[in-house]
Amino acid sequence: MLWIGITIMKVNRNRTFYYLKEGFSSIFAHSLMSFASVCIIAAFLIITGLFIMIAVNINATIGDLEAENVILAYVHDNQSENDARNLEPNILAVPNVSHVVFISREEAMESFIGRYGDTDRYRDLDPSTFRHRFAVYVYDVGYIVETQNALRYVQGIAAVNANPAIAGGLRTLRNIVSWISIVVIAVLLAISLFVMQNTIKLATFERREEIAIMKMVGATNAFIRWPFIVEGFILGLLGSLTAYIVTWSLYDVAARGVAEFAGFIRLVPISSNITVQVILLFVAVGFSVGVGGSGIALNRYLKV
Amino acid sequence: MIRMTDVFKEYANGTKALKGVTFELNAGEFAFLVGPSGSGKSTVIKLLIGEIAPSDGEVIVNGQDMDNIRMRKMPYLRRTIGCIFQDFRLIEYKSVYENVAFAMRVIGASSGDIRQRVPYVLELVGIEHKAKSKPAELSGGEQQRVAVARALVNNPKLIIADEPTGNLDPARSLEILLLLKKINELGTTVLVVTHEKPLVDQFSQRVIAIDGGRVVSDAMDRYYDYESE
Ligand SMILES: Nc1ncnc2c1ncn2[C@@H]1O[C@H](COP(=O)(O)OP(=O)(O)OP(=O)(O)O)[C@@H](O)[C@H]1O
Ligand SMILES: [Mg+2]
Numbered sequence: 164m165l166w167i168g169i170t171i172m173k174v175n176r177n178r179t180f181y182y183l184k185e186g187f188s189s190i191f192a193h194s195l196m197s198f199a200s201v202c203i204i205a206a207f208l209i210i211t212g213l214f215i216m217i218a219v220n221i222n223a224t225i226g227d228l229e230a231e232n233v234i235l236a237y238v239h240d241n242q243s244e245n246d247a248r249n250l251e252p253n254i255l256a257v258p259n260v261s262h263v264v265f266i267s268r269e270e271a272m273e274s275f276i277g278r279y280g281d282t283d284r285y286r287d288l289d290p291s292t293f294r295h296r297f298a299v300y301v302y303d304v305g306y307i308v309e310t311q312n313a314l315r316y317v318q319g320i321a322a323v324n325a326n327p328a329i330a331g332g333l334r335t336l337r338n339i340v341s342w343i344s345i346v347v348i349a350v351l352l353a354i355s356l357f358v359m360q361n362t363i364k365l366a367t368f369e370r371r372e373e374i375a376i377m378k379m380v381g382a383t384n385a386f387i388r389w390p391f392i393v394e395g396f397i398l399g400l401l402g403s404l405t406a407y408i409v410t411w412s413l414y415d416v417a418a419r420g421v422a423e424f425a426g427f428i429r430l431v432p433i434s435s436n437i438t439v440q441v442i443l444l445f446v447a448v449g450f451s452v453g454v455g456g457s458g459i460a461l462n463r464y465l466k467v
Numbered sequence: 468m469i470r471m472t473d474v475f476k477e478y479a480n481g482t483k484a485l486k487g488v489t490f491e492l493n494a495g496e497f498a499f500l501v502g503p504s505g506s507g508k509s510t511v512i513k514l515l516i517g518e519i520a521p522s523d524g525e526v527i528v529n530g531q532d533m534d535n536i537r538m539r540k541m542p543y544l545r546r547t548i549g550c551i552f553q554d555f556r557l558i559e560y561k562s563v564y565e566n567v568a569f570a571m572r573v574i575g576a577s578s579g580d581i582r583q584r585v586p587y588v589l590e591l592v593g594i595e596h597k598a599k600s601k602p603a604e605l606s607g608g609e610q611q612r613v614a615v616a617r618a619l620v621n622n623p624k625l626i627i628a629d630e631p632t633g634n635l636d637p638a639r640s641l642e643i644l645l646l647l648k649k650i651n652e653l654g655t656t657v658l659v660v661t662h663e664k665p666l667v668d669q670f671s672q673r674v675i676a677i678d679g680g681r682v683v684s685d686a687m688d689r690y691y692d693y694e695s696e
Contacts, residue, residue: 373558381546382573
């Protein structure tokens with residue numbers, strides 16, 4: 164945007180003022196059309212935005228589930244607790260391992276008893292029944308089988324227990340969600356571009372006589388185009404701002420509702436960097452739909 | 468100023484509108500271009516203002532060969548030509564003043580020049596008292612005066628008018644032609660298309676007549692009476 168501004172400045176201050184004034188005043192002169200354009204951009208961005216938020220949340224939930232999907236690597240009985248702990252760097256050296264948590268026999272037993280209650284029944288349980296173990300977390304569950312196999316070759320590890328079926332299922336689910344998101348967003352984008360282009364086509368059709376007169380008296384194509392670009396840019400920006408405010412308001416309401424009635428579901432907080440990405444996306448879409456739409460719509464009138 | 472040499476024009480649908488038109492209009496001249504409906508008058512005008520390209524032959528306007536002109540140079544050529552049409556072509560929501568000022572503004576004139584020049588041309592065409600009116604509040608004759616003012620405002624070397632009196636009664640028509648003649652006397656070359664014989668007969672001027680896409684007569688004071696021949 165900046166270079167466009169600088170370029171105009173260099174050309175002529177007087178002219179820049181003319182473009183801005185014409186762009187603005189034409190928004191008001193065709194206020195109904197302008198309002199419609201803003202609404203259309205906003206409506207599609209809101210739908211897109213909400214869809215993105217749903218997709219982001221589904222993804223985040225899947226991510227949480229995946230993070231809990233750990234591999235248990237059991238240490239050989241013949242290793243002392245100290246020896247067992249010393250295996251940690253070797254496990255960390257396995258590709259795809261993000262971090263490990265050492266669990267001693269005693270901890271394993273306590274957690275086992277804790278899980279199945281009834282302390283009395285297990286009172287006589289000897290901790291040596293249990294093995295020292297590592298809970299191994301991975302970066303990418305897609306390679307969980309490979310990681311599991313690699314862990315088996317770590318000296319001192321007796322057995323490895325993972326749950327590739329669940330991991331695979333989550334991975335498939337994530338892929339499905341990603342693909343549906345991409346398809347839906349692409350379709351929404353195509354629709355909004357189409358509707359927007361037609362809206363601006365209508366607006367320029369309204370002004371075709373004006374454009375013809377400008378050509379007749381010798382205005383350059385660039386000169387004719389600029390006010391429309393300014394107009395498209397402002398409309399696009401207004402549309403994306405509206406969409407941004409509405410989307411976050413709706414999301415905020417949804418997040419509160421979820422927190423109140425379904426506390427176990429965790430919504431991705433608004434303050435994350437998704438906000439920045441969505442704003443950038445909105446402004447980019449608003450800008451290109453506004454400016455691009457008016458550019459495409461104008462072309463047919465400039466070919467005289 | 469204008470030179471057409473053996474110009475042919477065939478439209479995309481195969482209509483042969485011009486079949487070898489040759490004429491010349493020198494700087495400072497005033498001429499009528501007459502002919503029956505469909506004879507090719509508007510086609511000549513469209514070639515002169517670069518709206519269409521000739522199929523064959525040479526069209527030169529203000530020293531520029533219209534066939535070889537680069538698209539980027541076209542706007543600058545058009546600034547040397549003032550156009551007037553039968554349907555006035557004014558912008559409805561702009562005032563008389565704004566309609567004329569618009570023509571200066573879109574070629575990048577400074578607001579100081581606009582403030583000086585627009586009142587001058589409005590006065591020249593005799594419409595200064597209606598400067599604040601909208602086109603819809605004016606009579607046809609008044610609207611055409613505004614169009615003449617707009618054609619004049621960028622000080623073109625050449626004014627081309629295609630049936631400027633087509634929508635006006637005889638008295639208003641005569642007024643507009645007298646106005647164009649006055650502009651010609653101030654130094655601008657003028658070419659007027661019309662098919663109204665009584666009007667042309669009032670002037671002692673050069674008349675170029677075309678029929679069937681050919682120049683059939685080009686003489687002073689002689690309206691070619693195509694209907695009786
Ligand atoms: N865009 C076009 N496509 C095809 N044929 C056309 C086009 N414009 C004009 N013609 C044809 O070319 C011929 C000359 O048309 P032109 O408009 O030059 O006539 P004219 O002398 O201006 O007539 P009028 O007095 O009715 O305005 C006519 O037969 C017309 O039908
Ligand atoms: Mg005609």
